[in-house]
Amino acid sequence: MAAASSKGRKTIFYCSNCGYESTKWMGQCPGCHEWNTFVEEPVRTGGTAPGRKKVLVKPVRLADVTAETNERQTTGLSELDRVLGGGIVKGSMILIGGDPGIGKSTILLQVCKNLSGRGRKVLYISGEESLAQIRMRADRIGGEADSLYLLCETNLADIREVIEEQKPDVCVIDSIQTMYNEEVSSAPGSVSQVRESTGVLLMLAKGLGISVFIVGHVTKEGAVAGPRVLEHMVDTVLYFEGDRHASYRILRGVKNRFGSTNEIGVFEMRGSGLVQVENPSEYMLSGRPVEASGSVVTCAVEGSRPLLLEVQALVARTGFGMPRRTAAGTDYNRVNLLMAVLEKRCGIDLSDQDAYVNIAGGIRMTEPALDLGITMAIASSYRDVVIPEKLVAFGEVGLSGEVRAVSQVENRVMEAKRLGFEAVVLPKANMKGLKSVEGIRLIPVETVREAIAIR
Numbered sequence: 445m446a447a448a449s450s451k452g453r454k455t456i457f458y459c460s461n462c463g464y465e466s467t468k469w470m471g472q473c474p475g476c477h478e479w480n481t482f483v484e485e486p487v488r489t490g491g492t493a494p495g496r497k498k499v500l501v502k503p504v505r506l507a508d509v510t511a512e513t514n515e516r517q518t519t520g521l522s523e524l525d526r527v528l529g530g531g532i533v534k535g536s537m538i539l540i541g542g543d544p545g546i547g548k549s550t551i552l553l554q555v556c557k558n559l560s561g562r563g564r565k566v567l568y569i570s571g572e573e574s575l576a577q578i579r580m581r582a583d584r585i586g587g588e589a590d591s592l593y594l595l596c597e598t599n600l601a602d603i604r605e606v607i608e609e610q611k612p613d614v615c616v617i618d619s620i621q622t623m624y625n626e627e628v629s630s631a632p633g634s635v636s637q638v639r640e641s642t643g644v645l646l647m648l649a650k651g652l653g654i655s656v657f658i659v660g661h662v663t664k665e666g667a668v669a670g671p672r673v674l675e676h677m678v679d680t681v682l683y684f685e686g687d688r689h690a691s692y693r694i695l696r697g698v699k700n701r702f703g704s705t706n707e708i709g710v711f712e713m714r715g716s717g718l719v720q721v722e723n724p725s726e727y728m729l730s731g732r733p734v735e736a737s738g739s740v741v742t743c744a745v746e747g748s749r750p751l752l753l754e755v756q757a758l759v760a761r762t763g764f765g766m767p768r769r770t771a772a773g774t775d776y777n778r779v780n781l782l783m784a785v786l787e788k789r790c791g792i793d794l795s796d797q798d799a800y801v802n803i804a805g806g807i808r809m810t811e812p813a814l815d816l817g818i819t820m821a822i823a824s825s826y827r828d829v830v831i832p833e834k835l836v837a838f839g840e841v842g843l844s845g846e847v848r849a850v851s852q853v854e855n856r857v858m859e860a861k862r863l864g865f866e867a868v869v870l871p872k873a874n875m876k877g878l879k880s881v882e883g884i885r886l887i888p889v890e891t892v893r894e895a896i897a898i899r
Contacts, residue, residue: 471523520558529703542684571622707747725752738825742817757821772805789845815841
């Protein structure tokens with residue numbers, strides 16, 4: 445039950461950081477453990493309006509439901525289509541989140557111009573920028589947009605009237621935190637405003653068959669600001685990753701009701717907007733050091749796409765009593781575990797060594813198949829032994845020092861061959877059923893000790 449205010453209105457307390465609900469104010473949020481984030485907001489009470497007849501809702505048998513094949517429309521960006529599962533589904537609602545300046549508005553404006561160039565009616569609604577600012581970005585991106593309409597408005601009632609009148613094929617809301625619903629007596633960007641505004645847009649998307657993109661601000665932890673229910677309401681949730689000062693961007697799907705959630709799209713930010721990276725493996729490996737110890741190429745799989753990455757390790761004697769450990773681009777605790785395996789199973793004493801592990805290019809990967817590459821890079825740097833430049837290593841490492849099998853091994857081997865690598869170190873358990881590949885040597889290993897002995 446919600447708390448009652450002095451005027452008789454029912455109110456409830458929300459965490460402005462994660463959306464946790466409570467009937468009373470709390471100093472620390474039990475959900476995100478932040479302090480002083482609870483705000484009091486009124487809630488609407490339920491009940492049937494006077495004179496309204498109750499409608500009897502009947503269930504329908506599954507066998508009587510006809511499955512319609514959703515026709516997808518491509519965005520003109522194959523990397524985005526891959527993450528969406530093949531294109532935009534009619535009547536779907538897509539949430540895009542990411543850090544400020546990472547390219548959310550840029551990629552959506554590119555999609556709008558591509559769709560309008562194919563005769564689709566597109567409505568771009570901005571609550572943060574003026575028409576002149578949007579036009580400046582559109583000129584920078586280039587291309588014609590005859591059926592692209594712009595609207596700078598934050599009042600949701602006016603926006604709803606425009607959408608119902610124009611009936612566009614695609615609508616973009618930039619951003620949901622700036623939308624204001626007059627029926628909710630709280631400030632724009634609050635938990636209630638975000639939830640109610642998303643609910644109205646969701647009804648418009650499903651009722652009129654309009655594909656809606658909404659941009660969401662993120663918190664300092666990287667999650668979409670507002671209530672957690674926001675991600676449950678939409679059909680697809682996409683996140684932009686990457687350093688805003690670097691040139692690359694990773695678009696990752698974390699929820700998709702119409703496709704896989706493991707796919708990623710790789711883009712490069714240029715002066716003319718976001719450009720697709722068709723060959724991300726080659727892009728990630730550009731600038732590799734020559735004849736340097738502690739550098740190993742490994743292969744990770746995101747969805748159906750194998751990616752070759754460079755794992756770098758630097759092991760040096762510590763100048764303090766407590767050795768330092770850092771990990772960039774991968775899980776810190778996993779690196780500590782792998783170093784413990786090297787000490788116990790391979791006899792490598794790292795107790796007085798600083799260790800720094802990095803996934804080159806700034807990308808973040810936590811797939812277990814990177815374990816073997818990380819251990820080989822650490823051992824290579826510790827012994828100052830150079831690993832062959834044309835060698836790729838992947839496999840999961842267990843606590844007993846065994847190298848365990850991974851999935852999609854054939855795709856990983858073919859990606860290594862396509863980029864000109866000559867040898868692949870892989871788990872011996874994966875050799876069963878794997879056909880020999882011409883032009884590349886397969887080196888199966890059972891333990892980490894075998895892998896780090898390869899020259």
